[in-house]
Amino acid sequence: MEKEAKIYVAGHRGMVGSAIVRELEREGYHNIITRTHSELDLISQREVDDFFAQEKPEYVFLAAAKVGGIEANQSALADFMYDNMMLEMNVIHAAFVNHVKKLEFLGSSCIYPKFAPQPMKEDCLLTGALEPTNEAYALAKISGLKYCEFLNRQYGTDYISVMPTNLYGPNDNYHPLHSHVLPALIRRFHEAKEQGLSEVVCWGDGSPYREFLYVDDLAELCVFLMNHYSGNETVNAGTGKELTIRELTELVAEVIGFEGEIKWDPSKPNGTPRKLLDVSKATALGWTYHTELKDGIRLAYEDFLHNPMRAER
Numbered sequence: 001m002e003k004e005a006k007i008y009v010a011g012h013r014g015m016v017g018s019a020i021v022r023e024l025e026r027e028g029y030h031n032i033i034t035r036t037h038s039e040l041d042l043i044s045q046r047e048v049d050d051f052f053a054q055e056k057p058e059y060v061f062l063a064a065a066k067v068g069g070i071e072a073n074q075s076a077l078a079d080f081m082y083d084n085m086m087l088e089m090n091v092i093h094a095a096f097v098n099h100v101k102k103l104e105f106l107g108s109s110c111i112y113p114k115f116a117p118q119p120m121k122e123d124c125l126l127t128g129a130l131e132p133t134n135e136a137y138a139l140a141k142i143s144g145l146k147y148c149e150f151l152n153r154q155y156g157t158d159y160i161s162v163m164p165t166n167l168y169g170p171n172d173n174y175h176p177l178h179s180h181v182l183p184a185l186i187r188r189f190h191e192a193k194e195q196g197l198s199e200v201v202c203w204g205d206g207s208p209y210r211e212f213l214y215v216d217d218l219a220e221l222c223v224f225l226m227n228h229y230s231g232n233e234t235v236n237a238g239t240g241k242e243l244t245i246r247e248l249t250e251l252v253a254e255v256i257g258f259e260g261e262i263k264w265d266p267s268k269p270n271g272t273p274r275k276l277l278d279v280s281k282a283t284a285l286g287w288t289y290h291t292e293l294k295d296g297i298r299l300a301y302e303d304f305l306h307n308p309m310r311a312e313r
Contacts, residue, residue, distance in 0.1 A: 008033040008057035011064030015171045019219035042087035052094035060095050060103040077136040084140035105161040107141040110134045119278035122233050131272045149232040165238035165277050169215035170303040189258040199261040203268035206246030211238050211276050214291035221287050238277035239289045255297045
């Protein structure tokens with residue numbers, strides 16, 4: 001990408017999109033286009049088509065999505081599928097029609113089968129059944145990356161996709177019901193500490209393994225790939241390290257300073273038992289993560305404390 005190129009970041013107010021904007025600015029890109037949801041509804045094909053026809057961006061980072069944790073996914077399966085399918089198809093198609101030079105689609109590691117061999121390589125996609133609790137979201141993301149691939153194969157476009165592991169960091173969603181596990185734990189232990197509670201109850205039994213990547217590390221990879229990678233196969237983004245939810249919970253409690261008891265509710269779902277990405281492809285391209293988990297949780301907690309609007313969501 002040329003430094004003066006017109007770059008559209010879809011979803012710039014979200015955790016991933018805002019991190020990509022920060023990374024672009026850090027690297028000297030200055031012609032960045034953004035739109036809020038009130039200014040541009042990506043679910044509306046007409047609005048998206050009009051926007052692309054008027055602005056003619058040269059490069060697109062598609063980081064917009066309807067996201068949430070296990071409860072949000074389970075309670076709104078149809079909404080998660082429809083909203084994500086519509087917005088990504090609208091943006092990708094409009095990029096194609098308006099001759100965007102390159103597009104990068106941001107997906108999720110939930111696209112891989114529930115019982116995929118660990119660590120999960122990019123080529124295990126569509127080799128088994130998905131995790132039921134986020135199947136709708138996964139199907140939408142698979143459709144987005146496949147549409148990018150099919151456009152490349154049929155029309156010779158240069159559209160790529162990136163599949164991040166569990167993300168966290170500045171501008172995360174700390175909603176008590178609709179957030180992902182790490183921000184939900186940050187909020188829960190912070191409130192327990194503030195209220196002087198003697199115990200905190202967490203979902204499941206704490207046994208599943210998870211991998212976490214600090215969002216600014218992902219943003220660095222996203223810009224790197226836009227400049228250095230082309231191909232139909234997606235690229236995994238992660239650390240290659242994992243820990244149990246129980247270990248994560250104890251680490252969050254330690255960082256926040258909660259000294260009470262942690263209890264578990266096994267009647268609640270655990271989700272996928274293990275979800276570790278094979279990141280050898282990104283490593284071979286020349287990228288590696290920088291932020292260790294404990295340091296990243298400290299940074300995320302600082303963001304939680306100093307962004308009251310985020311904390312109230």
